[in-house]
Amino acid sequence: MRKYFGTDGIRGVVNKALTQDLAFRCAASCGHILKQTNAKAKVIIGSDTRISKGLLTGAMISGFCYSGVNVIDIGVLPTPALAFLIDRMGADAGVMISASHNPYEYNGIKILTKGGIKLPDAKEEEIEALMDNFEEIKPAKDLGSLSYHHQAKDFYVEHIKQACEQDLSAFKVLIDCSNGATTYTAAEIFSDLDVRYDLFGHHPNGLNINDGCGSTHMEYLAQKITDSDADIGFAFDGDADRCLAVDRKGRVIEGDKIMAVIALYLKEQKRLKNNTLVATVMSNLGLIEKMNENGINVPCTKVGDRYVLEEMMDKDYSLGGENSGHIIFLEKATTGDGQLT
Numbered sequence: 001m002r003k004y005f006g007t008d009g010i011r012g013v014v015n016k017a018l019t020q021d022l023a024f025r026c027a028a029s030c031g032h033i034l035k036q037t038n039a040k041a042k043v044i045i046g047s048d049t050r051i052s053k054g055l056l057t058g059a060m061i062s063g064f065c066y067s068g069v070n071v072i073d074i075g076v077l078p079t080p081a082l083a084f085l086i087d088r089m090g091a092d093a094g095v096m097i098s099a100s101h102n103p104y105e106y107n108g109i110k111i112l113t114k115g116g117i118k119l120p121d122a123k124e125e126e127i128e129a130l131m132d133n134f135e136e137i138k139p140a141k142d143l144g145s146l147s148y149h150h151q152a153k154d155f156y157v158e159h160i161k162q163a164c165e166q167d168l169s170a171f172k173v174l175i176d177c178s179n180g181a182t183t184y185t186a187a188e189i190f191s192d193l194d195v196r197y198d199l200f201g202h203h204p205n206g207l208n209i210n211d212g213c214g215s216t217h218m219e220y221l222a223q224k225i226t227d228s229d230a231d232i233g234f235a236f237d238g239d240a241d242r243c244l245a246v247d248r249k250g251r252v253i254e255g256d257k258i259m260a261v262i263a264l265y266l267k268e269q270k271r272l273k274n275n276t277l278v279a280t281v282m283s284n285l286g287l288i289e290k291m292n293e294n295g296i297n298v299p300c301t302k303v304g305d306r307y308v309l310e311e312m313m314d315k316d317y318s319l320g321g322e323n324s325g326h327i328i329f330l331e332k333a334t335t336g337d338g339q340l341t
Contacts, residue, residue: 002121005124005127009108012108020058031043033130043093044074044095046096047097052104057073070146078239094113101215174224174234179210183202198228214238218246241337243327262327264294278308281303
């Protein structure tokens with residue numbers, strides 16, 4: 001039984017369940033393990049827009065440097081950007097400081113390894129054991145260094161643009177950034193793809209992430225689109241690993257419907273591996289029936305995109321996700337990515 005890690009890393013109210021000391025011990029413990037296999041281990045670290053990002057990022061940097069691991073701070077970026085950049089920047093792991101769709105009082109620590117893969121339960125338990133026996137970790141003889149690479153965003157933006165297969169210039173789109181991480185990427189991506197768009201929820205102040213906007217408050221975007229001439233609207237959560245939509249009448253298009261559209265499209269193009277869409281036990285029975293009617297198999301995992309990914313990688317499937325809007329295109333990414341969706 002894990003003590004600190006849940007289904008999506010460590011998460012809690014900052015300065016209560018999630019403290020600076022906890023973050024420091026987590027980083028130092030993770031760094032200690034990394035150093036066992038690579039004496040020159042390197043980690044990248046990013047965050048969303050919460051006011052507590054400085055507190056926790058600083059604590060994590062200190063912990064990694066304490067254990068002799070070099071750290072590159074890549075600034076505010078979506079979680080899927082960090083997952084993509086781990087391999088792109090030759091890092092051994094990546095850490096995302098984010099509590100995803102939760103309000104600003106919360107924050108979290110997501111640790112990803114090479115390939116942008118979330119840690120298995122056993123590795124999280126190993127880190128927890130060191131956190132609770134911190135005296136076993138001695139300060140590194142050669143401390144780790146800190147550097148910054150705030151242009152790393154450009155690598156990710158180009159990755160998303162290259163994934164686009166269609167001419168989107170005919171569409172008018174509304175985009176709700178949830179006052180989160182896509183504030184710094186969405187405009188650049190959609191401008192370069194010649195999309196006509198309007199941005200909302202793109203003025204983060206550290207306190208307004210997911211506040212009445214984003215994928216957990218679809219009523220905001222639904223109202224905006226009924227007052228506009230847009231064709232469709234998309235809403236991300238704070239760290240942009242999920243995406244939901246509204247049609248031109250303001251009706252919410254949840255993750256199951258998005259997955260159904262994509263699965264049918266890929267099957268028609270003969271690009272849906274093994275004619276399978278991986279979902280979770282929380283998906284709607286209607287999704288399963290619709291897919292089965294069209295010759296698409298739908299195995300269901302436990303709730304959590306990590307379990308969806310495990311099933312996809314184990315059985316060589318290419319598409320999977322959750323009704324919450326976490327959708328994984330395994331040929332392009334190993335995490336849910338709202339902007340890719």
